[in-house]
Ligand code: C2E
Ligand code: MG
């Protein structure tokens with residue numbers, strides 16, 4: 001049976017207690033009795049009661065003492081005093097001590113029951129209210145805790161965009177004390193570049209669910225954080241209670257929301273996308289980004305009926321630097337080159353590292369090919385000065401192919417292929433220059449890939465041969481030597497000339513084996529001729545830089561000479577200027593060793609490489625070969641004729657023998673002779689011919705005593 005209340009009856013008279021207990025039980029109350037004040041105190045300390053019926057006059061611990069105990073301990077008991085005590089002081093003291101009511105003994109049962117009934121329901125109501133209040137305050141505490149300790153900023157803005165609420169997280173994430181921001185406009189902490197976006201976060205349509213936006217905020221120490229906002233309009237109908245809390249405005253339209261710090265994520269995303277689109281070594285855009293930009297340039301140029309240029313840049317002989325100095329140094333060199341290239345382009349142009357030693361350049365704003373040529377010239381000049389890398393003075397040059405949109409290609413693929421083709425023709429013509437694409441290129445140049453693949457078996461299949469081009473003494477008019485020039489009799493492509501495959505052989509490293517073969521073959525041919533009584537004064541062989549870089553290069557040559565019993569003085573090796581300038585593989589030491597052994601050293605294509613001439617003294621040189629470009633221009637351009645004069649005087653000053661290459665006309669010969677050039681080589685006398693024709697040439701030579709009339 002459910003009871004109406006739980007009562008404690010306190011009296012020092014047991015009879016009275018028992019009769020009251022019987023009465024109250026009868027009326028549905030649960031009762032506990034305490035005989036005397038002392039017993040009451042122990043029970044009150046231990047249990048909860050809805051009501052205490054208390055006698056005042058008790059020995060030792062009186063009713064007043066019990067009331068005082070209740071008050072002191074802030075117990076929440078409703079107490080009805082039932083006592084024979086009638087003095088005003090005693091009763092008013094009891095009421096002052098918190099008694100709820102007073103009944104006089106002897107009590108009427110009716111009166112007692114009514115008073116108890118009222119008191120119990122009032123006590124129960126109070127208890128209930130208290131419980132609810134506690135629950136409310138607990139839940140408020142919980143919500144506040146959750147809000148204040150949220151990992152995100154929680155905020156509220158009024159309709160003007162000023163903060164009306166901010167949680168404690170604001171301090172942690174942005175460094176501001178929230179009181180400094182309350183009442184201030186949101187715009188005060190927004191990043192200036194995002195200012196135009198904050199309106200969307202402040203004025204949110206009531207019908208909208210929420211607005212999401214990442215904005216940059218300025219922190220108290222003036223750094224920038226990326227915050228991901230989710231903002232919602234305050235729906236007054238939904239939480240009508242809010243009207244009481246919010247500023248007293250009839251049509252309040254504020255927003256509230258959460259702002260999450262996503263700085264790390266965004267930075268990571270930026271890094272990832274940067275990495276995906278940039279070359280890690282040079283920090284230049286990579287191939288993907290270049291292709292994207294080119295595709296964009298195509299769309300734009302098509303729409304605006306404009307043109308643009310795409311350049312393909314390939315460093316000349318870069319592999320050599322890697323192979324001789326090692327990749328770490330090659331990497332440093334690439335970085336330095338990238339820097340110089342970057343300085344040649346304007347904002348809006350895209351310079352990219354396409355791979356290895358290849359760069360591409362997109363010039364979206366040009367008016368004609370002249371603009372592209374200007375940039376190419378600039379690049380060529382920029383790379384001229386030496387690079388100083390970890391104590392090495394290194395030189396490089398670049399071959400540039402240029403394709404123009406829309407003239408040379410309609411899409412990315414076509415433009416890149418054509419720029420590459422143009423670049424390749426520059427490589428074939430001796431590197432270090434630029435070339436605009438021309439449609440007739442395609443049919444003439446053999447496919448690079450095919451050549452590279454075929455090169456591998458060409459050596460084993462003995463598809464190479466040597467041609468020899470005579471060199472003629474200007475004074476005597478007699479043949480003074482031969483230059484060995486390699487030819488490749490390709491089974492499908494027919495005869496290929498060095499400019500069509502040497503570069504590829506160099507890039508694949510095959511040139512080392514090929515070069516070895518060439519030297520041995522030349523020595524062998526010389527010996528064969530010598531045995532037939534044909535005396536060749538000098539036989540010159542072209543050497544690739546990669547060959548010299550081989551540690552055993554000098555020993556190998558000396559070994560070959562010895563095994564064929566050819567005196568070293570009959571051999572000349574031709575090297576290029578660049579090889580000496582980028583001297584990292586002890587080329588100097590090897591050349592000196594060879595020179596001491598008696599081998600002649602010649603600098604080939606002199607004048608095309610580098611303007612600095614002082615280094616010539618450092619090397620054990622015998623011969624300078626003037627590049628045929630200068631010879632070719634003797635009659636036409638004053639400037640180059642000047643250069644020939646300069647080269648002649650340098651050679652004389654250094655006591656070097658001078659050979660002019662590519663002499664095709666009598667006028668050139670006369671000019672060179674007059675300047676004091678010693679020897680000439682060129683179509684005027686003979687092209688390079690196969691070995692078996694040399695015999696005829698030599699015999700004709702000795703018969704007439706002169707290969708040509710001079
Ligand atoms: P190079 O050493 O400067 O050889 C001279 C080139 O000019 C030869 O071309 C020759 O045929 C050409 N030439 C000679 N006289 C005339 C002339 O009067 N007019 C014109 N227009 N050209 C003339 P080739 O044989 O095609 O060789 C090209 C280059 O290939 C050589 O230039 C040399 O650097 C390289 N090369 C040739 N053989 C070898 C080789 O065995 N090993 C290496 N590493 N390179 C070689
Ligand atoms: Mg040569």
Ligand code: MG
Nearest residue numbers: 604605625661
């Ligand atoms: Mg030459």
